[in-house]
Amino acid sequence: MNKSILRIGTRGSPLALAQARETRDRLLAAHGWQHDAIEIVVIRTTGDMIQDRALSEAGGKGLFTKELDIALADHAIDLAVHSAKDLPTVMPDGIAVPGYLPREDVRDVLITRAGGDLHSLPQGAVVGSASLRRQAQVRKVRPDLQVRLLRGNVQTRLAKVQAGDFDATLLALAGLKRLGLGHLAMTILDKDQFLPAVGQGAVAIAVRREDDATQQAISLVLDPATGSALACERAFLTLLDGSCRTPIAGHAVLHDRHLDFRGLVLTPDGAESVETFASGPVGDATRLGEEAARDLLSRAPQHVLAAFRAV
Numbered sequence: 050m051n052k053s054i055l056r057i058g059t060r061g062s063p064l065a066l067a068q069a070r071e072t073r074d075r076l077l078a079a080h081g082w083q084h085d086a087i088e089i090v091v092i093r094t095t096g097d098m099i100q101d102r103a104l105s106e107a108g109g110k111g112l113f114t115k116e117l118d119i120a121l122a123d124h125a126i127d128l129a130v131h132s133a134k135d136l137p138t139v140m141p142d143g144i145a146v147p148g149y150l151p152r153e154d155v156r157d158v159l160i161t162r163a164g165g166d167l168h169s170l171p172q173g174a175v176v177g178s179a180s181l182r183r184q185a186q187v188r189k190v191r192p193d194l195q196v197r198l199l200r201g202n203v204q205t206r207l208a209k210v211q212a213g214d215f216d217a218t219l220l221a222l223a224g225l226k227r228l229g230l231g232h233l234a235m236t237i238l239d240k241d242q243f244l245p246a247v248g249q250g251a252v253a254i255a256v257r258r259e260d261d262a263t264q265q266a267i268s269l270v271l272d273p274a275t276g277s278a279l280a281c282e283r284a285f286l287t288l289l290d291g292s293c294r295t296p297i298a299g300h301a302v303l304h305d306r307h308l309d310f311r312g313l314v315l316t317p318d319g320a321e322s323v324e325t326f327a328s329g330p331v332g333d334a335t336r337l338g339e340e341a342a343r344d345l346l347s348r349a350p351q352h353v354l355a356a357f358r359a360v
């Protein structure tokens with residue numbers, strides 16, 4: 050056997066490392082390989098170095114993937130593991146995303162010191178989030194709350210709530226579970242009231258487009274149901290999202306061979322929102338997401354879409 054069969058590239062955050070290890074462990078189990086057949090290579094990205102402003106202002110999602118794309122192209126790694134939520138809709142030339150690990154729970158959770166849901170927070174309480182989608186959905190439910198920028202990895206955000214700098218924050222349940230923090234005190238937010246981000250809870254694997262050997266090797270751990278849901282969600286986002294400056298949510302669920310998709314755009318203050326639904330056979334995943342996006346573009350008022358048109 051070769052000394053190191055596959056090299057997995059990842060960011061160095063605890064969540065990124067957990068996702069890379071899950072990918073490694075699934076590959077080792079699926080192939081019956083020895084532990085040393087896969088090496089994890091940590092790569093620092095521009096997104097990891099920016100802590101002081103919203104990433105949407107600093108240049109968007111590619112900030113978390115660029116250095117990993119370069120490492121793939123340079124043959125420094127064979128696959129890169131990403132949170133699907135942080136993946137740009139268009140990958141650079143030569144890089145492909147053949148699929149995803151089985152999806153974790155897609156829901157958001159609310160973390161507070163006292164426990165409880167958004168309605169239980171006192172008037173004017175301070176909620177921290179870096180996500181325009183979460184900020185807008187919080188303001189929609191509770192316009193009286195103060196929503197402030199809170200960046201950093203999951204542990205940093207939890208610590209800021211614990212320290213009293215913020216009364217609450219919102220996080221993906223998937224990330225907490227993958228970090229082994231699924232037992233923390235939290236309130237799980239209903240998907241109908243708090244629609245997740247496109248790709249939330251899914252781990253994407255990127256490879257060199259021409260690297261058939263690696264694509265063959267990872268095919269054993271990819272989940273087709275997650276792939277179909279993500280094809281629909283990402284088609285929706287691709288037509289709508291020129292930037293990540295617009296609060297946007299979208300989620301597809303597969304029942305048997307049938308996909309149900311729901312999409313949402315909001316104004317940043319949450320005062321207005323437009324929703325869309327699409328449903329059809331799983332083979333039409335991409336078309337369903339595109340149809341949902343066109344429906345929103347045709348029905349949403351001009352000012353709600355202003356951020357899309359600006360780019």
Ligand SMILES: NCc1[nH]cc(CCC(=O)O)c1CC(=O)O
Nearest residue numbers: 132134220221223224249250251
């Ligand atoms: N933008 C950061 C990010 N990217 C993916 C996750 C969580 C894991 C997931 O959604 O799969 C998080 C943290 C969070 O939103 O709580």
